[in-house]
Amino acid sequence: MKEIVVISGKGGTGKTSVCAALAYIKANELVLADCDVDAADLHLIFRPKVHKDEPFFSGVKAVVDPASCTNCGKCAQVCRFDAVRQDEDAHFVDLLDCEGCGYCALICPVNAITMPKQKVGRVFGSEARTGTPMAHARLDIGADNSGKLVTKVKSDSKALATEHSRELILVDGSPGIGCPVIASLSGADLALMVTEPSISGLEDLKRVCELGSKFDLKMACVINKTDINPRIATEIRNTMKQRNIPILMELPYSNDFSEAISLGQTLTEYNPSQWQALFEQLWEKILKEI
């Protein structure tokens, strides 16, 4: 079983559009996973039938039982996150600030503090309208542990692949370089970076490459909107060459990207004469890389 993770560093480069275009033409071959859990959008295009919908629990937070609290204030003294506040009769914890370290619960002289598990989101096991098995999730508002939720979506997608005897998992990763991306990339057979020729795009691409090398990942690149700035497009080609990262495809700037999304379609579905052959080609190149 192989895993291809589409990432971007910078937002808005067309990561999800590329992912969806590929998923549409290879609907019968792969499993789709949406690991961009705090702004998951693939379901808007694939409008899946949800078969499984489960809450996901991860991490703990401190809760003070006001009946047992003697208001001694030791919890507030040890908390490094200023999460403990004081009422007239008892202390209480602001859950948005609590990091769940459990220091307060450990030292509370009357054991008034418990550390219940937190629901951080929901995970879904679904079938896309194209028939493709799909794992996705929704992170609760302001929840921590997005990395853990990403890991859960990835393991669910593997289970779906086994169940449906499919060998390939296509993952829509998250932007940035922090914990959700690191979780998206762990165990990937290929990180496909979608970039655009802007100074910001190039800078973000370099940071993602650094991250990839740190984890010794196999990487490949797609330049989207390549005609927006030919000079920087050349710079991206040179940078990738120096790092021995192949550029699998360059795509032109096109309003089709937003038009297709507006109709809830993939590029390859919205305008097949323009895009189908290109994405078939891209897919062949991806398969060669893995």
Place this chain on the structure above:
Amino acid sequence: MAVWRQATTAVTTKMRIAITSGKGGTGKTTLAVNLAHYLARKHDTLLVDLDVEEPNCHVFIKGKLQQKEVAKRMVPAWNIRACSMCGKCITWCRFNSLIRLGNTILVLPELCHSCYLCSELCPDAALPMQAFPLGKLSRIKDGELDFLEARMEIGVEQASPLISQALDYVDNHFPGKEFQLLDSPPGTSCSMIAATKTADFAILVTEPTPFGLHDLSLAVETLRQLQIPIAVVINRSGANDGLIEEYCSRESIPIWSKIPHLRKIAGLYSEGQLLYQKVPELQQSLDEIIAKLEELS
């Protein structure tokens, strides 16, 4: 809104404005840098880049570096001589950042949340805290505009501690700024919360597509939970604006401005140029937004 007294008896009103978006790539940074640069001509303004994983404001703000410092957090360091291998630290740590390997305690600083529990409660005092680099804070001056960039070290997992330190720096070094504009991370997770939770107001930049709308609605829910008042700016505005307009009217969210979808914006942006002097449509949008900000303060 934070109101405090200066050394003189005059009362100054300070506004901290977060600029964010649910979806990435909607033009949040474009708005932040252009608005800050333009606003600084009239008002004492600070721009802070809190999108620490991929900070891009510096591409557009060309100024003189005034100060650079390494932002650090405290993590435990294991002292082999003092340790009696009781193993309590490992059972206490809820972040799995301490592991026992044979007769060694290994500290994984990327996973540590700096709660000090192990260090302060270790019976042998064998886990003193030491500094671990998170990233860099750079202070830059571009004409009238002050700019602070927070940039996360590659391989560091948690963005929120660096964001909090950058905001501490702002409190300590720029308390009197009339306007503090925060270019905040996209999404709705902990780093977005860390960047926006101290703001007096948030501007949400979106685009008129179903992705833009969906992610906008998540960001709106998040900011409502934080009880931060909001307004929306539609970027790449065009024929599909109705999508966002209907949502905003249903949710009673004001739309402060619309920035038209112009290919020349994409070209100038790609070169790292400020746009408002060259794109009158954008300058007009900024005028509209500034008028609203002045009404608030």
